[in-house]
């Protein structure tokens with residue numbers, strides 16, 4: 001309470017000063033801050049006695065060695081807060097002008113570009129950050145695609161780890177067979193410099209094969225509703241795991257490695273954005289919204305000409321496809337996989353992210369993994385305590401917001417909301433706005 | 435040619451004979467009534483016609499084509515739509531989305547269009563949006579377009595359900611107890627409303643009613659169902675005087 005009272009004037013000052021700064025300006029500010037950190041961060045950290053640049057805003061340092069709090073605060077204020085505020089403030093007019101001048105897709109693209117720069121610079125400082133950010137992108141794809149089935153369609157699937165596994169192995173075999181000198185698969189079939197260009201193909205292949213295996217689950221499951229899907233997807237995870245364990249040419253239980261290094265941050269970022277874009281498009285289309293109709297009342301959906309069986313299969317296969325793609329990325333980010341990387345714990349982790357972020361929400365499927373990973377990473381030094389703290393936080397979140405943080409709603413981005421309103425007014429008066 | 439023809443339709447739920455030897459012909463433009471006491475099998479008849487169940491025996495023809503055994507979405511596409519006795523709206527969605535989704539089978543842009551937001555998709559969705567709003571305006575519910583349906587008053591929800599059914603562009607509209615839960619004033623209004631949409635959308639309407647007074651003013655021809663069998667049929671005045679009908683309704687005389 002006291003803390004809140006102390007912060008109120010500060011918040012008020014912040015809101016009056018910075019309330020109207022557009023999102024894009026914040027992103028540009030953060031990009032500049034991240035760039036500066038890359039240039040000056042190590043020296044500043046040394047001067048402040050921090051040793052190296054605090055990996056995630058110094059939060060885990062604070063928890064481990066509270067005596068370093070002042071240094072971390074100084075670092076964060078100098079390195080992040082001041083540059084971001086200054087640049088955001090100075091560039092606000094530019095973005096407001098762009099908002100008027102540019103079409104929505106171009107303006108959105110600009111935001112994605114700045115977001116990329118923020119994360120790119122930030123990840124360059126520290127290989128640990130680089131790894132965490134790539135895993136975050138992968139987790140977002142997994143969570144969002146799972147949300148199609150568990151959120152939009154209202155079924156309960158736990159097969160996400162199994163899908164990842166299929167995607168990871170298919171893409172790994174393809175890439176190692178094609179582009180790596182390997183003990184089992186022999187010399188590369190294609191010139192090695194082609195590997196980065198073939199990687200998208202490997203991922204699409206991974207997604208497609210995963211979707212085909214998912215079809216075997218989907219066809220019997222979607223004749224009925226209820227717990228059937230939960231049970232059969234559970235079985236799927238076990239079947240995939242023991243199949244892989246018994247396939248010697250891909251290493252069996254020992255695992256599979258030697259994946260070429262083709263999953264850079266940029267590559268993962270592009271696939272994540274692509275996945276979000278495609279799934280966003282789907283759930284905002286009438287064909288996609290029919291998935292909600294199936295969830296809310298299936299027989300009414302059937303009567304209103306919706307081919308409910310097809311709708312269900314499309315949602316499930318889209319989940320499988322993108323989880324397969326995410327699995328392929330995962331394998332190449334880590335450069336090593338084994339069957340136990342994809343057991344039920346993996347599914348449980350993704351389910352945790354999903355329910356934390358919220359069902360039936362694209363923003364929730366981004367917020368969930370971000371928060372979840374943020375928590376697990378700052379608590380990483382406290383190995384065991386981590387597994388006490390995280391469930392407690394999850395339970396608390398579930399009690400306070402039973403639908404998850406963003407359940408059944410989307411984050412409002414001010415400039416998009418403004419455009420939407422203008423369009424809506426035009427429509428309400430019977431003018432077909434474009 | 436009759437719009438809808440049902441021949442010797444019988445349906446068993448396990449050991450329960452819900453509908454027995456049901457026959458009818460419905461001509462284009464009619465407002466047809468199906469009445470009978472609770473549990474007589476009226477809703478089951480609608481469920482059979484719309485493909486939710488396949489009749490144990492008998493055949494159903496729509497526009498001369500046999501539709502027995504088709505799935506509901508196929509029957510919906512051919513031009514039969516309906517409302518449900520207990521509202522079956524998609525409760526998490528807005529009224530507008532409820533109506534728009536019913537355009538499902540008219541969508542041409544396909545999955546590629548949906549996933550990649552192609553120009554074809556944008557244009558088609560814009561057109562459907564426009565059409566759905568127009569439809570809602572005709573039923574005086576356009577001001578609720580962006581409200582989530584579960585929060586709307588009951589009467590409005592009923593109209594949204596009818597708007598949704600109309601969005602599939604039906605030739606035959608089945609209404610299952612459209613006045614359930616209504617007072618006398620609202621019932622009058624609903625009668626006028628049903629006539630209006632029949633004329634405006636060139637519909638044929640087949641409605642189930644529990645309250646006889648309502649069908650009397652609306653339908654030209656009425657069939658009375660009791661224990662799954664048609665016990666009487668004819669114009670309203672005749673039905674009202676029919677002793678067998680009165681006997682069937684005896685337990686529920688108050689409603690008559």
Ligand SMILES: Nc1ncnc2c1ncn2[C@@H]1O[C@H](COP(=O)(O)OP(=O)(O)O)[C@@H](O)[C@H]1O
Pocket residue numbers: 447450452470471472473474475476477478479
């Ligand atoms: N799905 C079903 N399974 C078993 N019995 C049913 C089913 N649907 C309806 N019935 C039974 O069939 C009879 C007719 O029901 P219904 O058609 O709903 O009557 P009405 O609409 O005339 O009130 C009732 O005895 C009801 O219990």
Ligand SMILES: [Mg+2]
Pocket residue numbers: 476477478519
């Ligand atoms: Mg009934």
